[in-house]
Amino acid sequence: MAAQTIIPLFTNKSNMGGPSPCSRLLYTILPAPYTQGTLNDLLRSWVEDLNKLAEDWWDLKGSVKRLRPSDVNPRPYKAQNPSPLRDLLFLNGNPKYIRVDPAHTFAIDGIGKDYYASSVILLMMSGWFGNGNTDLKFNNAYSRFMAFCDATGKSTSIHEFSYKTFKLKVGSLRGFPRGLGKGHDAAVVGAWLNEELRQIDVASADTQFRDMLAVLKWSCTAINRFWRTIYGSWIWLPQxxxxxxxxDGWAFLDGYSTLASLTAKAWILGYQIRPKLHMMAHLLLDMQTVLACGAQHVLNCSVHSTWTDEDFIGRISRISRRSHVLTAARNTLQRALGHYRRQFGSFFDPVYLRDS
Structure with a gap:
C-alpha cells in the first residue's frame, strides 16, 4: 500500500506553520516522530550534496588532475555510508523494498513532460504546424490540440500554447522545453501527439528533420502503448x-536519448537529459528482473504510483494546524485508508472478488 505521512521538520511536538509538508515517500504510513531522526539525517545529506555541487568539479587543473586510474573506486557508492532512507522502519535496511514512483518519474515534472514539450517544439520547427512566426505556430498547434480533445472527450488544464506554457524565454526557442500543464496533461498531450505523428510522412519531410521525426514516431508509439497497457491492466501483468x-519502455528510453543526440547535433535544445531517465530505467529493470526469474505474473508498476491528490490538499489542512502531530498523522492515515478502500472498491468488480 502506498500512503504518505505528514512530517514536521522542526519539532516532533507541533507542526510547522502553514500547510504541512508531505514526505512524498511511498509506503510510509508511520507517525512523524518515528521518522524524525531519519529525516534530519536525510536533510543533512542533501545539504552536503549541495555543498559538493558548489565545488569546482569542472577544474581539471586541481586535485582531480592528480588522480590516477587506480585511485578511482570502481564502485564509489558502495564504500560510503548508506542512504538515511534505509533507516525507515518499514525498510529494515533492505533497499529492495524501495520502488520507483511512475507518476513523478514521468508525468509530474518528469521526463514525460520534457519529452512531449520538446516534441511539440520539434514539430513546430519542422513546419508541421504551418509557416509564419512562432506565435502563429503556437496558435495552430493549440487549435489542433483542442480539436483532438473535443473529438475524443478528453479534458486538459492547458489554456494555450505559448513560451510560458513551455517555460521558454519569451521570443526565443533557445532552451529546453518543459512545463506543459499539470501531471494528468501528459497523457492527453501524448495521445494527441501520437495521432499527429500518424499523419506525418517521414519520407517527404525536410532532410534536416527526417531522422528526428522517424525516431519520434517510433518512440511516441512505444510510450503511449506502454501507458495504455499499464493503466488498462489489473494488478498483475501476465508474462x-x-x-x-x-x-516498449526500453524503446522509449532509446528514442529519448537518440532524439537528445540528434537535436544537439542540429543545434536544437530539446529532450533534456535528467536523472529521472535513470529512474525510468529502474522501473523497467524491476519488471525485467522478475521476468528473468520465470515468473508468470509481474506486479503492475501503477500499484506503487502516487495518487492524484498526493499532498492531501484540502483534506487535512485544518486539522494539521489545530491538533497534535500524532492526531494529524493518525487522521491522515485514516483518510488514506478510506481513499484506498473507495479506490479499490470502484476498481475491482465485486463479482470477480467473490468468485475468486
Missing part, C-alpha cells in the same frame, strides 16, 4: 503483457 511493456 507476455509484461514482456511487451518492458520492450
Amino acid at each position: 507476455d503483457v509484461a514482456t511487451q511493456v518492458v520492450s
Whole structure:
C-alpha cells in the first residue's frame, strides 16, 4: 500500500506553520516522530550534496588532475555510508523494498513532460504546424490540440500554447522545453501527439528533420502503448503483457536519448537529459528482473504510483494546524485508508472478488 505521512521538520511536538509538508515517500504510513531522526539525517545529506555541487568539479587543473586510474573506486557508492532512507522502519535496511514512483518519474515534472514539450517544439520547427512566426505556430498547434480533445472527450488544464506554457524565454526557442500543464496533461498531450505523428510522412519531410521525426514516431508509439497497457491492466501483468511493456519502455528510453543526440547535433535544445531517465530505467529493470526469474505474473508498476491528490490538499489542512502531530498523522492515515478502500472498491468488480 502506498500512503504518505505528514512530517514536521522542526519539532516532533507541533507542526510547522502553514500547510504541512508531505514526505512524498511511498509506503510510509508511520507517525512523524518515528521518522524524525531519519529525516534530519536525510536533510543533512542533501545539504552536503549541495555543498559538493558548489565545488569546482569542472577544474581539471586541481586535485582531480592528480588522480590516477587506480585511485578511482570502481564502485564509489558502495564504500560510503548508506542512504538515511534505509533507516525507515518499514525498510529494515533492505533497499529492495524501495520502488520507483511512475507518476513523478514521468508525468509530474518528469521526463514525460520534457519529452512531449520538446516534441511539440520539434514539430513546430519542422513546419508541421504551418509557416509564419512562432506565435502563429503556437496558435495552430493549440487549435489542433483542442480539436483532438473535443473529438475524443478528453479534458486538459492547458489554456494555450505559448513560451510560458513551455517555460521558454519569451521570443526565443533557445532552451529546453518543459512545463506543459499539470501531471494528468501528459497523457492527453501524448495521445494527441501520437495521432499527429500518424499523419506525418517521414519520407517527404525536410532532410534536416527526417531522422528526428522517424525516431519520434517510433518512440511516441512505444510510450503511449506502454501507458495504455499499464493503466488498462489489473494488478498483475501476465508474462507476455509484461514482456511487451518492458520492450516498449526500453524503446522509449532509446528514442529519448537518440532524439537528445540528434537535436544537439542540429543545434536544437530539446529532450533534456535528467536523472529521472535513470529512474525510468529502474522501473523497467524491476519488471525485467522478475521476468528473468520465470515468473508468470509481474506486479503492475501503477500499484506503487502516487495518487492524484498526493499532498492531501484540502483534506487535512485544518486539522494539521489545530491538533497534535500524532492526531494529524493518525487522521491522515485514516483518510488514506478510506481513499484506498473507495479506490479499490470502484476498481475491482465485486463479482470477480467473490468468485475468486
